Amino acid sequence: MSLPGSDQVTDSDLTHLNKSGAAAMVDVSAKQATHRLARAGALLQTTPHVIRLIEQALLKKGDVLATARIAGIMAAKKTSELIPLCHSLMLSKVSVDFQLLPELGQIQIETCCVLSGQTGVEMEALTAASVAALTIYDMCKAADKAMTISNIRLLEKTGGKSGHYCYPPKGDL
Template sequence: MSFTHINQNGEANMVDVSEKTVTARIARAEAFIEMTPKTLDMIIKGDHHKGDVFATARIAGIQAAKQTSQLIPLCHPLMLSKVKVEFEVQADQNRIRIESLCKLAGQTGVEMEALTAASVAALTLFDMCKAVDKAMVISGVRVLEKQGGKSGHFVASNQGE
């Protein structure tokens, strides 16, 4: 197996997907952001002076998925048919789990879009709360599931942990 974004001369290369079959493609990704109990409580209660932290982070994640090809040099611009960003408060671990879903009918996968959505949603939560909690930690960014294309169906183990 070789890297798809490196040509035979070892140079960066955008993969030619023009001969690939159009199929339904789905990817889910997750990220976590840990914080102090006080910060988490403030978010849950909606007491943040900047407003609805979850709504802002959700919109940021959706916008980021749509901009992935502008951020990651060799990604193809995609016509996403669905982007979803959800939050799960895990109070017992003082963290928020972010899960993204990206879908399309196309010739290339949407894993990078899902990863970008989850990552930027986490970064937005950090940005909105950094004034009260500078020690927040973003971690665990990964693909949870990928469907479509010739590589088939992938599901990560230990989801949501």
């Protein structure tokens, strides 16, 4: 096993491979159900003009943030259909929030997924952030084709054997 923060990955770190090296779904049936939470983020870079259009609901496709919020929630619920080997989970909560930074032309997206279960919800939170960002892009592309989506990342996770993680990890600053 590699040390946390190390760049070296060993076979024992790759939980979705069986002993033969083939892709396999992890068996979580023997694990205790615990309260688990994951927060993820993404950054959409556009122009101050597009942020004003969103704030004033002037885009032809409708309420951008409400649509992106619903898309993110739906995506979290469908993660196991999108990401091979993910378990389907009974999510207790999914939230998708936005912070508009008009002067920078940015939208910060933060998602949170919660459940009581045998496996984590990191992929659901990351999928929600990604799809919310893609939805904003889709709804605003007529106004700015040069938008970028970046910094999709896990912000925090709690629960399970590996415990609490918070971005950035200590020593990465």
